[in-house]
Amino acid sequence: MTQELIIEPGRADSNYWRDLWRYRELFQVLAWRDVSVRYKQTVIGAAWALIRPFLTMIIFTVIFGKLAKLPSDGKTPYALMVFAGMLPWSFFSTALSDASNSLIGNANLVSKVYFPRLIVPVAAVMVAFVDFLISFALMIVLMVWYRFLPDIRIVLLPVFVIIAFMSSLGLGIWITALNVKYRDFRYVIPFLMQLGVYVSPVGFSSSIVPEKWRLLYSLNPLVGVIDGFRWCLLGGQTPLYLPGLALSLGVILFFLWLGIRQFRRMEKSFADLI
Amino acid sequence: MSDIVISVDNLSKKYLIGHQSAERGRYTALRDVLAFQARSFWRKAASTMRGEQLLQGDTIEEFWALKDVSFEVKQGEVVGIIGRNGAGKSTLLKVLSRITEPTTGKVRLRGRVTSLLEVGTGFHLELTGRENIFLNGAILGLTRAEIKQRFDEIVAFAEIEAFLDTPVKRYSSGMYVRLAFAVAAHLDPDILIVDEVLAVGDAEFQKKCLGKMDETARAGRTVLFVSHDLRRIGALCSRGILLNAGRIEFDAPMSSVIESYLVKQFTVSGAVDFRDRKDRTGSGDSQFQSIKLCKGGTSCGTFSIGDCFEQHIRVKVKRRIGPLVISSSIVTSDGISVYQLLSTDDGFSWSPEVGDFDIRIVTDKLLLYPGTYSIDLWMGDRNSMRVDYLPQAISFTVMQETNSVVDRELDRSSGVILQDAKWSCSGASDLEDVPAVTVSKRLV
Numbered sequence: 001m002t003q004e005l006i007i008e009p010g011r012a013d014s015n016y017w018r019d020l021w022r023y024r025e026l027f028q029v030l031a032w033r034d035v036s037v038r039y040k041q042t043v044i045g046a047a048w049a050l051i052r053p054f055l056t057m058i059i060f061t062v063i064f065g066k067l068a069k070l071p072s073d074g075k076t077p078y079a080l081m082v083f084a085g086m087l088p089w090s091f092f093s094t095a096l097s098d099a100s101n102s103l104i105g106n107a108n109l110v111s112k113v114y115f116p117r118l119i120v121p122v123a124a125v126m127v128a129f130v131d132f133l134i135s136f137a138l139m140i141v142l143m144v145w146y147r148f149l150p151d152i153r154i155v156l157l158p159v160f161v162i163i164a165f166m167s168s169l170g171l172g173i174w175i176t177a178l179n180v181k182y183r184d185f186r187y188v189i190p191f192l193m194q195l196g197v198y199v200s201p202v203g204f205s206s207s208i209v210p211e212k213w214r215l216l217y218s219l220n221p222l223v224g225v226i227d228g229f230r231w232c233l234l235g236g237q238t239p240l241y242l243p244g245l246a247l248s249l250g251v252i253l254f255f256l257w258l259g260i261r262q263f264r265r266m267e268k269s270f271a272d273l274i
Numbered sequence: 275m276s277d278i279v280i281s282v283d284n285l286s287k288k289y290l291i292g293h294q295s296a297e298r299g300r301y302t303a304l305r306d307v308l309a310f311q312a313r314s315f316w317r318k319a320a321s322t323m324r325g326e327q328l329l330q331g332d333t334i335e336e337f338w339a340l341k342d343v344s345f346e347v348k349q350g351e352v353v354g355i356i357g358r359n360g361a362g363k364s365t366l367l368k369v370l371s372r373i374t375e376p377t378t379g380k381v382r383l384r385g386r387v388t389s390l391l392e393v394g395t396g397f398h399l400e401l402t403g404r405e406n407i408f409l410n411g412a413i414l415g416l417t418r419a420e421i422k423q424r425f426d427e428i429v430a431f432a433e434i435e436a437f438l439d440t441p442v443k444r445y446s447s448g449m450y451v452r453l454a455f456a457v458a459a460h461l462d463p464d465i466l467i468v469d470e471v472l473a474v475g476d477a478e479f480q481k482k483c484l485g486k487m488d489e490t491a492r493a494g495r496t497v498l499f500v501s502h503d504l505r506r507i508g509a510l511c512s513r514g515i516l517l518n519a520g521r522i523e524f525d526a527p528m529s530s531v532i533e534s535y536l537v538k539q540f541t542v543s544g545a546v547d548f549r550d551r552k553d554r555t556g557s558g559d560s561q562f563q564s565i566k567l568c569k570g571g572t573s574c575g576t577f578s579i580g581d582c583f584e585q586h587i588r589v590k591v592k593r594r595i596g597p598l599v600i601s602s603s604i605v606t607s608d609g610i611s612v613y614q615l616l617s618t619d620d621g622f623s624w625s626p627e628v629g630d631f632d633i634r635i636v637t638d639k640l641l642l643y644p645g646t647y648s649i650d651l652w653m654g655d656r657n658s659m660r661v662d663y664l665p666q667a668i669s670f671t672v673m674q675e676t677n678s679v680v681d682r683e684l685d686r687s688s689g690v691i692l693q694d695a696k697w698s699c700s701g702a703s704d705l706e707d708v709p710a711v712t713v714s715k716r717l718v
Contacts (some may be wrong), residue, residue: 004384005383006371006380006381007376008378008379008381008382009378025412025417028412030412036401036405037398106396109396110373111464112391113371113373113391113395114371114689115413228666267376268374271373272289272374
């Protein structure tokens with residue numbers, strides 16, 4: 001029996017998730033395409049994924065650690081602490097800006113071929129994840145340089161990687177969907193990323209935030225993620241602030257839900273709007 | 275019943291279009307401009323709140339690209355869809371290929387659908403030919419295993435073996451198109467939806483593509499095919515659907531659909547008034563007002579090869595600027611300029627006073643291949659500065675009738691212009707001059 005396909009306005013596709021699974025190869029191919037194209041015709045290639053976070057780390061260490069003399073997490077070298085925060089942050093910011101432009105960048109695909117549109121922003125987040133893995137290698141080099149041995153907590157790192165992934169994905173697909181209709185987001189995102197690096201505890205430890213503001217501060221989903229990364233990698237010099245983590249996680253899940261909902265609601269009109 | 279693979283039921287698709295009304299030009303004072311901007315901002319904000327589409331302009335119009343379209347297609351049928359630009363052909367294909375959602379109505383499709391609205395969708399210029407085959411295949415719905423299995427066939431079909439590992443951006447445009455079509459030709463779906471993709475590549479490759487399409491059709495696949503090329507669509511399809519302004523006007527065997535389409539064209543064009551056209555450029559000291567195409571004094575939009583071809587152009591001269599030069603260029607439907615008639619070339623000098631004038635250009639014999647052509651009108655002053663320019667002022671069709679000047683079927687792949695020539699034969703030796711055989715077309 002051949003499958004029957006019914007096209008109707010407003011039809012809630014019961015096969016949506018199955019379709020998404022069926023198109024997983026397209027997802028792989030798109031992600032692979034973006035990865036292999038990313039550093040084509042550049043001289044130093046993938047080294048860009050190392051140089052950018054590395055230079056940012058040096059600058060933050062000098063400004064926040066040396067000039068402003070902010071305290072580090074316990075006895076951790078300041079540079080290491082900054083880099084442990086930079087890892088999830090640069091993943092998040094790259095993923096978010098790439099994802100939010102992904103549908104518009106693939107406008108020719110969207111207007112000519114059918115496939116579950118969700119593939120496109122997810123593939124963009126995947127590409128950012130490859131950059132993340134490259135910078136993670138640099139983190140290991142830095143730890144060897146500082147002779148810093150992480151303890152058993154590092155086994156929990158994958159959990160926080162997944163949380164970081166979810167936070168980029170949720171916000172990413174929400175903005176992707178809106179960006180197709182309202183191109184204003186194209187200007188909002190770079191600005192938001194510029195602010196975010198100072199609002200989130202990237203260049204400093206979140207322990208310097210006064211206790212009574214900690215919970216409010218954790219509304220920023222990145223606070224939970226960055227704290228988690230530091231806790232895992234740097235051997236828990238500062239204990240994990242659990243209510244904050246829970247709140248961050250809640251915000252992340254909310255955005256994931258909102259993103260998917262918004263995306264699915266707008267998905268069918270993308271080809272008309274793009 | 276069970277052999278119906280596509281069933282379309284009362285399908286409609288609405289678009290909203292924003293217009294910049296002519297009134298806008300009147301807002302010249304800062305206060306008016308601010309008031310206008312505020313109103314348009316308010317409207318945008320309101321539609322954002324309601325989650326509606328953002329529209330530019332100040333008047334909004336509903337536009338039904340498709341209206342109550344119903345038809346059924348049986349397994350193995352090859353259906354051609356024709357219609358003028360904007361008749362809704364592409365929208366129909368987009369709805370059928372799930373790219374856009376219909377506003378009302380229902381479609382049932384049975385089997386694996388592949389739609390080809392463009393060749394080379396998603397090709398990435400930085401990637402090599404080999405990589406692009408996998409990329410494009412995946413985009414068109416093939417699995418990796420399926421692509422691997424067909425890889426050699428695709429490469430052979432595209433004739434690009436030597437350049438497999440070269441980035442596509444270094445390809446010639448012909449190679450690019452061949453590769454793109456090769457992937458598309460090996461999809462092997464149950465239902466194939468094709469939009470105008472055959473008008474690519476050189477003649478030989480086109481033939482190959484057509485062969486492949488024919489093969490697909492004969493293998494019991496169902497094909498929906500949109501094209502402007504009536505000859506090609508007539509050869510491929512058994513059944514035709516004529517769309518006009520979003521509705522099905524005619525659904526019958528292909529040959530009778532083409533016929534009625536041509537008759538339709540006949541009445542549609544022939545004379546165009548462009549006083550309302552906004553896309554003209556030039557100083558505007560004089561302007562083209564209208565054009566009428568005539569055959570033997572009567573207005574007409576379809577010509578036969580060898581017909582007398584008259585252009586009646588009305589020009590309004592608003593300011594006296596000395597001698598004016600007028601040009602009328604014939605352009606093919608795929609954008610190739612065939613020839614330009616320039617008033618000064620034919621020794622027509624003209625320095626009009628202010629007023630309305632009728633210019634008449636007569637070509638005794640229209641020697642164009644069958645097809646659709648358009649006319650670009652241009653007017654300049656003595657220094658060739660542009661006074662008025664109207665691209666695609668009017669279009670007309672050239673048909674080949676059965677009792678035409680030439681017996682063979684004239685195909686655009688072999689030319690555009692029918693040139694007159696005399697052929698003769700004489701013996702090889704100088705002594706024996708045999709001027710007996712001197713022939714020519716019946717053109718002159």
